[in-house]
Amino acid sequence: AQSVTQLDSHVSVSEGTPVLLRCNYSSSYSPSLFWYVQHPNKGLQLLLKYTSAATLVKGINGFEAEFKKSETSFHLTKPSAHMSDAAEYFCVYSGGYQKVTFGTGTKLQVIP
Amino acid sequence: NAGVTQTPKFRVLKTGQSMTLLCAQDMNHEYMYWYRQDPGMGLRLIHYSVGEGTTAKGEVPDGYNVSRLKKQNFLLGLESAAPSQTSVYFCASSYLGQGDSEAFFGQGTRLTVV
Numbered sequence: 260a261q262s263v264t265q266l267d268s269h270v271s272v273s274e275g276t277p278v279l280l281r282c283n284y285s286s287s288y289s290p291s292l293f294w295y296v297q298h299p300n301k302g303l304q305l306l307l308k309y310t311s312a313a314t315l316v317k318g319i320n321g322f323e324a325e326f327k328k329s330e331t332s333f334h335l336t337k338p339s340a341h342m343s344d345a346a347e348y349f350c351v352y353s354g355g356y357q358k359v360t361f362g363t364g365t366k367l368q369v370i371p
Numbered sequence: 372n373a374g375v376t377q378t379p380k381f382r383v384l385k386t387g388q389s390m391t392l393l394c395a396q397d398m399n400h401e402y403m404y405w406y407r408q409d410p411g412m413g414l415r416l417i418h419y420s421v422g423e424g425t426t427a428k429g430e431v432p433d434g435y436n437v438s439r440l441k442k443q444n445f446l447l448g449l450e451s452a453a454p455s456q457t458s459v460y461f462c463a464s465s466y467l468g469q470g471d472s473e474a475f476f477g478q479g480t481r482l483t484v485v
Contacts, residue, residue, distance in 0.1 A: 303461070361415070
């Protein structure tokens with residue numbers, strides 16, 4: 260069965276320091292993977308998407324993620340956190356037609 | 372650009388009441404979805420549609436019905452609301468199917484069933 264696990268429910272960083280949000284998946288297929296961001300009282304917005312073209316994927320707002328098949332991971336990173344990055348982040352796995360699983364989310368707090 | 376619009380944004384229902392949530396998209400997308408979001412559980416798919424006149428069950432369809440009479444609209448109905456349906460509901464649309472293209476989300480409907 261396909262699944263996706265976000266390893267941290269909450270992450271707190273200081274403004275200007277790096278961000279790391281962890282996501283692991285389990286699947287026997289070659290997946291598509293996404294990261295979405297949800298700001299308070301808003302809908303979800305796509306940050307980036309992996310579909311096997313390149314293992315390092317660059318997204319919006321300075322975020323990027325690296326697909327590591329050997330570690331079954333797709334961690335989201337940003338070199339320097341900004342206050343506006345405070346939000347909830349969802350890792351999303353797709354293993355085929357209409358087979359999409361959302362992770363449980365990681366809330367990012369950015370401390371001034 | 373309106374994108375995906377949900378109405379209403381907030382609603383309080385009494386147990387047993389019915390209601391319909393409306394989702395409208397102006398991007399000419401074939402695919403539309405209804406999700407519910409509960410704390411610590413991510414988003415779970417309720418129903419989806421792959422085109423006008425089609426609907427299909429998702430992961431948690433019980434207690435909900437949907438209709439897609441027009442391509443731009445996707446309605447979610449609760450015939451007899453239960454407290455377990457207290458949640459935030461999101462509508463989304465996409466050009467291709469889930470996992471193949473970006474999904475665009477509405478701002479959500481916060482529903483409380485008392």
